[in-house]
Amino acid sequence: MNIAYLSIGSNIGDRLQHLTEAVRLLHLHDEIEVTGISSVYETEPVGYTNQANFLNLVVRLETSLNPFELLGVCQGIENDLGRVREIRWGPRTVDLDILLYNNDNIESENLTVPHPRMDERAFVLVPLMEIAPNLVGVPIDDGGVIRWRKVEGVEHFLNEGK
Numbered sequence: 001m002n003i004a005y006l007s008i009g010s011n012i013g014d015r016l017q018h019l020t021e022a023v024r025l026l027h028l029h030d031e032i033e034v035t036g037i038s039s040v041y042e043t044e045p046v047g048y049t050n051q052a053n054f055l056n057l058v059v060r061l062e063t064s065l066n067p068f069e070l071l072g073v074c075q076g077i078e079n080d081l082g083r084v085r086e087i088r089w090g091p092r093t094v095d096l097d098i099l100l101y102n103n104d105n106i107e108s109e110n111l112t113v114p115h116p117r118m119d120e121r122a123f124v125l126v127p128l129m130e131i132a133p134n135l136v137g138v139p140i141d142d143g144g145v146i147r148w149r150k151v152e153g154v155e156h157f158l159n160e161g162k
């Protein structure tokens, strides 16, 4: 079984309904089980700022689909929910991006995983951190991404009193 994380966003129409329907359609797929859903966040547009605010969330999936099959399902859901592609990074009824697929690195014409812009997008990292705190990473100068790991905190001094 494979584990994937998707970012889902909407900034046209009934945004929350679009997000809800996208998650429902994913979960209804025979080869997908949605096993984690973040909170929904209202976010200002990045990349192309002359558009309405988005609602964003991140989901965790377990799936027998390969990454390219999963991309096809995502694009089918976008089409089912009426997405029209007019302006790059522009308004959309719904957008489903594959963030991570296992620990795979995929570089192909139609699919790059990890998503190439995920580590510069708070609308991705904040909901991802909520459902997978051990997965958030930061880019490093060789173009890679280091993955943070949680270590012991420093709050123990609070128990020592002042």
Ligand SMILES: Nc1ncnc2c1ncn2[C@@H]1O[C@H](COP(=O)(O)OP(=O)(O)OP(=O)(O)O)[C@@H](O)[C@H]1O
Pocket (backbone or CB within 6 Å): 071, 085, 088, 089, 090, 095, 096, 097, 098, 099, 109, 110, 111, 112, 113, 114, 115, 116, 117
């Ligand atoms: N990880 C990925 N998830 C989804 N689509 C991807 C991914 N990597 C590459 N693509 C390709 O990107 C193409 C354009 O996707 P789309 O129009 O949704 O981009 P966008 O969401 O507006 O911008 P961004 O990719 O910056 O989020 C898709 O047709 C798809 O083939």
Ligand SMILES: Nc1nc2c(c(=O)[nH]1)N=C(CO)CN2
Pocket (backbone or CB within 6 Å): 008, 009, 010, 043, 044, 045, 046, 047, 048, 054, 056, 089, 090, 095, 123
């Ligand atoms: N806040 C926000 N901004 C965006 C988003 C998005 O989902 N949320 N998606 C984009 C293209 O993928 C471009 N800009």
